Amino acid sequence: MKRLSKYHILPAVLLIAFGAVLGVQLNTYLSDDDLGKQLEKMKEALVVINKRYVDPLEASEVAQEGVKGMVNSLDPHSTYIPADQADDVKDQYQGSFGGIGIVFEVPEDTARVISPVAGGPSEDVGVMAGDRIVKIEGASAVGMGSNEIQNSLKGEVGTKVQMTIYRPTLDEQRTFTLTREKIETQSVRSSYMVDEKTGYIDVTRFTMKTHEEFQEASKKLLDRGMERLVLDLRGNPGGVMRTSWQIANEMLGEQMTIVETKGRSDRMNREINAKPGGLLRDEPIIVLVDRGSASASEILSGALQDHDRAFLVGRRTFGKGLIQKQYDLGDESVLQMTVGRYYTPVGRLIQSPYERGGDRENYYEEKFSTINEATYHLNEYRESIPDSLAYETDHGRTVFGGGGILPDYVVQPDTTALTHLVTRGLDYAFARKYFSENETDLRGQWQERSGEFKAAFETSEDMLDQFWSFAEKNSDITITQDPDSVNAAEQIYSERTAQKEEGFVATRIKGYMARLLYGRGVARPILNQADPVFQEAISLWPSSRELAAYHSAAPRSTVREN
Numbered sequence: 001m002k003r004l005s006k007y008h009i010l011p012a013v014l015l016i017a018f019g020a021v022l023g024v025q026l027n028t029y030l031s032d033d034d035l036g037k038q039l040e041k042m043k044e045a046l047v048v049i050n051k052r053y054v055d056p057l058e059a060s061e062v063a064q065e066g067v068k069g070m071v072n073s074l075d076p077h078s079t080y081i082p083a084d085q086a087d088d089v090k091d092q093y094q095g096s097f098g099g100i101g102i103v104f105e106v107p108e109d110t111a112r113v114i115s116p117v118a119g120g121p122s123e124d125v126g127v128m129a130g131d132r133i134v135k136i137e138g139a140s141a142v143g144m145g146s147n148e149i150q151n152s153l154k155g156e157v158g159t160k161v162q163m164t165i166y167r168p169t170l171d172e173q174r175t176f177t178l179t180r181e182k183i184e185t186q187s188v189r190s191s192y193m194v195d196e197k198t199g200y201i202d203v204t205r206f207t208m209k210t211h212e213e214f215q216e217a218s219k220k221l222l223d224r225g226m227e228r229l230v231l232d233l234r235g236n237p238g239g240v241m242r243t244s245w246q247i248a249n250e251m252l253g254e255q256m257t258i259v260e261t262k263g264r265s266d267r268m269n270r271e272i273n274a275k276p277g278g279l280l281r282d283e284p285i286i287v288l289v290d291r292g293s294a295s296a297s298e299i300l301s302g303a304l305q306d307h308d309r310a311f312l313v314g315r316r317t318f319g320k321g322l323i324q325k326q327y328d329l330g331d332e333s334v335l336q337m338t339v340g341r342y343y344t345p346v347g348r349l350i351q352s353p354y355e356r357g358g359d360r361e362n363y364y365e366e367k368f369s370t371i372n373e374a375t376y377h378l379n380e381y382r383e384s385i386p387d388s389l390a391y392e393t394d395h396g397r398t399v400f401g402g403g404g405i406l407p408d409y410v411v412q413p414d415t416t417a418l419t420h421l422v423t424r425g426l427d428y429a430f431a432r433k434y435f436s437e438n439e440t441d442l443r444g445q446w447q448e449r450s451g452e453f454k455a456a457f458e459t460s461e462d463m464l465d466q467f468w469s470f471a472e473k474n475s476d477i478t479i480t481q482d483p484d485s486v487n488a489a490e491q492i493y494s495e496r497t498a499q500k501e502e503g504f505v506a507t508r509i510k511g512y513m514a515r516l517l518y519g520r521g522v523a524r525p526i527l528n529q530a531d532p533v534f535q536e537a538i539s540l541w542p543s544s545r546e547l548a549a550y551h552s553a554a555p556r557s558t559v560r561e562n
Contacts, residue, residue: 042066060331067335073357074338076364077322081334088151098157098180102127103519106146107432110134113165115519121178127165129517130443134173135164155180168439184209187239190524191217198538199226202524203247206239206296211246218250218279228284228544230537234314238295241323248303250278251285251310256345258303261323263340268323284544285310286537289407291371294318302344302405308395311544312407313537316374319367319404321350344405346391352403371404378410395547409540411533427505430470431512434463442517450518454526457513459506467505504530 046066050057064082071080101120104111111133116123133141136152144152153161157180164175187210190202199221203210221229238244248258252274260271287301287310298317304310323340342350352370354363374381382400389401400406435442446453471477511527528534 064333067329067333071335071337072360075322075356076354076358076360077320077324078335078337081336083332086328086332086334088147098159099154099183100127100161100163100178100180101183102153104133104146104149106144106149107436109143110166111141111144111146111149114516117183120183121181122176125176125178126174127163127176128167129447129519130439131165131167133163134166135162135175137162138164157182186213188213188217189520191221192521192525193221193224193226194230194525194528194538197225197227198230199224199228200230200232200525200528202232202520203236203297205236206241206243208240208243210240210243214247214250215279222279226283228286228541229280230286230288230534231310232288232534233293233297233301234288234290234533235292236294236297237292237318238297238320241296241299244296244300245272248300249274251280251304252278252307253281256303256307258345259299260343260345260347261340262343263323265339268340282548284541284548286540286544287312288533288537289314289317289405290533291315291318291368291375293405294320298350298405299342299344302348302350305399305405305408306345306348306391306393308393308397308547311409311540311547312405313409313540314407314411314533316371316407316410317405318371319350319352321403346393346399348389348391348399348401350403350405367403374404374406375410375413378412408543409536411536422508424475426471426475427467427508428512429474430467431509431516433470434466434509435513435516442513446517450514450522453514453517454522457510459509463509464502464506467509 046062049062064080068080071078099120100122101117102122103114103117105114106112113122113127113129113131113133115129116127133149135141136144136149141149141152153163155161159180160177161180162175162177164173166173185207187203187205187207188201189204190200192200194200199218201214201217201221203214218226218229245258252258254274254276256274258272258274262269285304287304289297289301289312293301293314294317298319298321301310301312301317305312321342322338323342324336325339327335327337329335344350352367370381385400385402391399391401393399397408446457468479472479507530508527511523511530514526515523
């Protein structure tokens with residue numbers, strides 16, 4: 001470890017960081033008496049640390065910890081991204097990177113290919129769904145985590161990487177040399193016609209490519225006769241804000257406000273308004289949201305709700321309404337810092353309350369406690385909201401501020417064994433186990449027959465018996481034949497209850513089998529058949545049609561509970 005030999009090195013690092021972060025030259029800062037004094041104090045402290053601390057210090061490590069400390073004194077969403085992680089973060093938002101074009105998971109200790117990306121390098125050389133990644137550049141990949149594998153396979157466009165796979169169906173290994181290409185990461189993972197007039201689009205995050213993908217999916221559905229749309233934003237953590245504005249623009253009338261931003265600089269204080277020519281200006285729309293819908297998802301859903309353009313169904317959203325901007329520091333690390341706040345068209349602050357510099361763990365605990373209150377105790381939650389946080393939409397409906405977006409219709413979670421199984425992912429865990437044990441037969445029968453799989457595959461009684469045994473073994477749930485022993489609080493359920501839920505479980509297992517065989521696009525239509533929120537939503541088209549028609553005389557609606 002190299003010892004700091006000159007006292008000025010670390011202060012210089014921090015001064016450079018300040019200059020890079022705020023985008024001006026250092027002498028601009030030093031002309032400010034107060035800031036200059038604080039920088040001098042930091043410099044003095046760091047010189048003493050460097051000179052007197054018991055162990056040698058590395059400049060980059062101490063500087064990094066110093067920046068982290070400064071960032072931690074801000075809001076919960078400002079963050080420092082070390083140089084070795086910066087490219088991965090940027091890739092998520094740009095929607096492209098140099099890679100080999102595969103979707104994979106690591107269920108145990110070996111990565112399994114879920115599907116090659118159409119037209120990508122892996123598909124071109126013959127990599128198939130189900131292949132195990134056993135070596136990368138001649139070194140064992142067994143035991144590597146997903147991030148390590150991803151980083152090993154990614155690289156500059158045009159460079160080569162060698163990958164060895166094991167193919168269970170042939171019981172053999174194959175080695176491929178692949179040339180990395182620019183891989184487009186999809187954010188619209190599924191779009192299909194639910195029935196002859198209902199379209200469905202699932203947007204999993206917002207990247208630079210999302211608007212283009214959304215337009216393409218919408219046009220295809222319109223060509224197939226779509227008259228109304230279910231837009232699924234559940235679990236969408238946000239991303240590139242501009243693309244959420246672009247999608248809102250497809251559904252809102254000209255000059256309608258999409259979002260208002262407020263910050264310290266004049267450039268930050270502005271309104272974003274819809275432009276003419278949107279694809280979906282008249283169709284009834286239902287938007288699905290939940291606690292995983294955040295940031296850009298909340299901007300989009302909030303705008304559609306405020307303008308009475310869509311009917312929101314699901315559960316309260318996350319409540320992240322802070323504007324982050326990325327500032328590249330001199331060592332290629334990144335400061336992702338809050339520079340403003342987002343407000344919905346009627347003035348609701350999307351961000352949930354926080355204490356600046358407060359404990360981030362407590363922040364998330366309080367946030368999820370509030371979300372649970374708005375889900376399980378909706379009436380009490382609504383009564384606790386002060387009048388100052390009640391707003392009116394364009395046509396007089398009541399909506400609420402205070403952080404997050406509360407949907408128009410809150411779907412209550414099931415409190416039976418079903419919730420216990422689903423929230424712990426036991427249905428998916430069982431599907432993966434069963435698939436691994438029977439992969440050769442399943443691929444041999446169904447691999448090239450996705451349409452027939454959707455129509456003909458059935459989860460057998462034997463599979464269901466195996467599932468319940470798996471569930472009892474891997475959770476604290478108990479299935480009993482004695483009705484007097486039933487105790488939901490202790491996760492003891494009757495065999496009759498389990499049998500009543502077998503149709504639901506069977507459909508979910510089938511859906512996850514489809515995901516393992518074909519990917520999310522084939523799986524989603526099946527899983528939606530056993531999705532309580534989705535099924536509840538498609539029964540609410542009258543409310544959505546009312547909003548689409550902009551009935552100014554429509555009765556004032558409040559949040560309804562089911």
